[in-house]
Amino acid sequence: MARMKFLCDADRCIECNACVTACKNENEVPWGINRRRVVTINDGKPGERSVSMACMHCTDAPCQAVCPVNAFYTTADAVVLHSKDICIGCGYCFYACPFGAPQYPRVGNFGSRGKMDKCTYCAGGPETDNTAAEYAKYGANRLAQGKLPLCAEMCSTKSLLAGDGEIIAQIYKERVMKRGYGSGAWGWQTAYHETIKV
Amino acid sequence: MTRLLARLGHILGAAVFLFTLVAVSPGWAQQPSKDNPNASAVQEQQLLRELNRVQGLVSIPDTKEGTLIQPQGREWRHFHEVTLRWIGAIALIGMVVLLAVFYLVRGSIKLASGRAGRTILRFDTLERTVHWMTAVSFIILGISGLNITFGKPLLLPLMDPQTFTNISEALKYAHNYLSFPFTIGILFMLVMWLKDNIPDSTDVEWLKEGGGIVGHAHPPARRFNAGQKGIFWIVVLGGAAMAITGYVLMFPFYAGLNIANMQAAQIVHGVVGVLFIAVILAHIYIGTLGMEGAFEAMGSGEVDLNWAKEHHSLWVKEEMGKTGSSAHTRMTPAE
Ligand code: HEM
Ligand code: SF4
Ligand code: SF4
Numbered sequence: 001m002a003r004m005k006f007l008c009d010a011d012r013c014i015e016c017n018a019c020v021t022a023c024k025n026e027n028e029v030p031w032g033i034n035r036r037r038v039v040t041i042n043d044g045k046p047g048e049r050s051v052s053m054a055c056m057h058c059t060d061a062p063c064q065a066v067c068p069v070n071a072f073y074t075t076a077d078a079v080v081l082h083s084k085d086i087c088i089g090c091g092y093c094f095y096a097c098p099f100g101a102p103q104y105p106r107v108g109n110f111g112s113r114g115k116m117d118k119c120t121y122c123a124g125g126p127e128t129d130n131t132a133a134e135y136a137k138y139g140a141n142r143l144a145q146g147k148l149p150l151c152a153e154m155c156s157t158k159s160l161l162a163g164d165g166e167i168i169a170q171i172y173k174e175r176v177m178k179r180g181y182g183s184g185a186w187g188w189q190t191a192y193h194e195t196i197k198v
Numbered sequence: 199m200t201r202l203l204a205r206l207g208h209i210l211g212a213a214v215f216l217f218t219l220v221a222v223s224p225g226w227a228q229q230p231s232k233d234n235p236n237a238s239a240v241q242e243q244q245l246l247r248e249l250n251r252v253q254g255l256v257s258i259p260d261t262k263e264g265t266l267i268q269p270q271g272r273e274w275r276h277f278h279e280v281t282l283r284w285i286g287a288i289a290l291i292g293m294v295v296l297l298a299v300f301y302l303v304r305g306s307i308k309l310a311s312g313r314a315g316r317t318i319l320r321f322d323t324l325e326r327t328v329h330w331m332t333a334v335s336f337i338i339l340g341i342s343g344l345n346i347t348f349g350k351p352l353l354l355p356l357m358d359p360q361t362f363t364n365i366s367e368a369l370k371y372a373h374n375y376l377s378f379p380f381t382i383g384i385l386f387m388l389v390m391w392l393k394d395n396i397p398d399s400t401d402v403e404w405l406k407e408g409g410g411i412v413g414h415a416h417p418p419a420r421r422f423n424a425g426q427k428g429i430f431w432i433v434v435l436g437g438a439a440m441a442i443t444g445y446v447l448m449f450p451f452y453a454g455l456n457i458a459n460m461q462a463a464q465i466v467h468g469v470v471g472v473l474f475i476a477v478i479l480a481h482i483y484i485g486t487l488g489m490e491g492a493f494e495a496m497g498s499g500e501v502d503l504n505w506a507k508e509h510h511s512l513w514v515k516e517e518m519g520k521t522g523s524s525a526h527t528r529m530t531p532a533e
Contacts (some may be wrong), residue, residue: 010239011236017257020258020371026347032260034258034260035265037256037260037263038256038257039252039254039255039256039263039266040238040254040256040263041240041245041252041253041254041255041266042254043254045256046238047237047238047239047240048240049240050238050254051254051266053266062271062272062274062275063460065275065277065279066274066278066279067350068345068346068347068349068350068366069349069350069354069359069362069363069366070350070354070359071363085363086359086360086363087363088363088366088367088370090346090370091447091450092278092464094450094457095271095274095457095460095461095464096271096272096274096275096278097271098267098268098269098270098271098272099266099267099268100262100263100265100266100268100457107451108448108449108450109374109448109449109450110374110448110449111370111371111374111380112367112370112371113450145429158385171485181236181239182236183236183240183241183242184242184243186252186266186267187241187242187266187267188243189242189246190267190269190272196406
């Protein structure tokens with residue numbers, strides 16, 4: 001089985017936010033929720049870099065560990081998914097997530113924040129693959145159709161890579177070797193306890 | 199003629215431009231070391247070393263999403279899944295064991311001089327209403343809070359996941375709504391009982407004699423003895439800590455709070471919460487099983503005169519000295 005990961009090559013990201021838009025469109029993400037966003041570091045200064053970030057589908061995922069009702073499960077492809085039927089909207093997964101991935105329909109926690117929503121790696125949820133019920137709650141299930149997440153698939157500079165961790169690490173390594181520089185695989189150390197050595 | 203010359207000039211210019219492009223570009227593509235576009239680039243490891251988090255800007259309205267990486271999430275997870283459970287288990291089980299041992303050794307503290315049959319008003323209707331409103335809220339807040347801390351390992355294995363979610367969701371609503379009567383109750387307690395809970399010299403004496411809990415003495419006390427004053431301050435200060443951190447959790451990220459503030463609020467709420475429950479277990483014990491005649495104070499509001507004399511001798515004197523409704527004593531039919 002593949003170990004699915006995301007990798008954002010910050011030296012290529014041009015902050016066009018197309019991945020953000022593609023995700024919203026492909027998954028019919030509700031208003032106010034961003035499963036993916038682009039964060040710009042040192043905005044306007046020399047050495048500025050942008051990183052497209054969503055859920056990293058962590059190894060030993062912190063969100064899964066803290067959830068008081070066990071809403072999460074990790075698939076055989078190492079994709080971290082959750083059940084909106086089980087979630088009680090406590091907001092704890094956001095405190096534990098190193099990448100700010102979990103999103104909620106409501107800002108306040110009075111009563112509940114609503115069912116948590118986050119990047120599914122375009123892999124839907126616990127419902128049967130590619131059913132209307134699955135789509136309504138979690139959005140597209142491209143993985144079950146043999147396709148990768150749309151954000152990475154349509155990235156115009158191929159900054160955002162998705163796929164088996166070893167393969168995308170290899171692509172990134174070759175790039176860095178060829179062009180002679182690379183600011184690293186952002187978030188990998190925190191998400192996967194390993195980084196890409198070039 | 200001039201037109202032709204101008205056109206030639208344009209063509210020449212374009213040719214020169216194209217030539218320079220062709221001549222220059224392969225040069226810089228093949229010599230990365232000469233012009234490294236990454237020379238001043240921000241580095242993840244450096245940012246993590248310096249600030250322990252990576253912070254940037256986002257163009258979406260949700261500004262807290264500007265935090266790109268916060269490895270502290272994994273530390274907070276350890277607190278929530280391991281540290282808090284240990285603190286909670288030790289505090290709660292420890293207190294239950296302590297109280298059980300105390301009960302076995304000391305038994306219920308009996309009235310040494312028996313019942314007088316006459317009673318004296320200790321807590322009026324308002325005081326008792328406030329006490330029970332706060333107490334009922336507290337018990338449900340405690341149970342629903344402990345479900346967040348211990349429900350997953352203890353309750354979830356006993357039922358199917360959807361049932362556990364339904365219960366947890368209901369408890370979460372209860373936790374949120376009952377925070378209001380609880381907080382209002384704490385504020386009333388502060389106003390009603392503050393004047394009787396200022397520490398004074400009788401407390402020193404009371405503590406020296408072990409409060410009659412350790413020994414069998416009955417040191418003099420005013421309306422509240424040092425132990426009760428301790429409970430009062432724990433309830434007021436602990437209640438304030440719970441309310442402040444609780445409302446921070448209920449209104450997350452308001453007023454510019456960031457993820458580190460939210461984690462800190464949860465840590466304080468969790469730790470103070472489990473310790474608070476442990477202290478209240480002791481309070482419940484002494485008010486029911488632990489001492490004969492104590493429950494009546496909050497039950498009917500009237501305590502037996504002998505109980506009052508044994509435990510709050512100075513208060514009885516003060517009350518007897520007064521005239522008016524609050525100092526009345528009355529006969530109750532002996533059973
Ligand atoms: C006074 C007002 C209070 C407010 C506004 C409040 C609010 C909250 C909130 C929002 C949470 C987060 C979990 C969730 O969303 O369900 C929480 C957790 C919790 N509360 Fe409260 N609470 C209050 C009082 C109390 C009191 C008095 C206790 C103890 C008796 C308590 C014990 C707990 C515990 C143990 C947790 C779970 C901690 C954890 O495992 O993370 N709370 N509270
Ligand atoms: S990035 Fe956040 S939400 Fe995604 S698996 Fe990791 S901890 Fe969970
Ligand atoms: S918000 Fe939902 S998924 Fe996240 S920790 Fe709470 S119950 Fe679990």
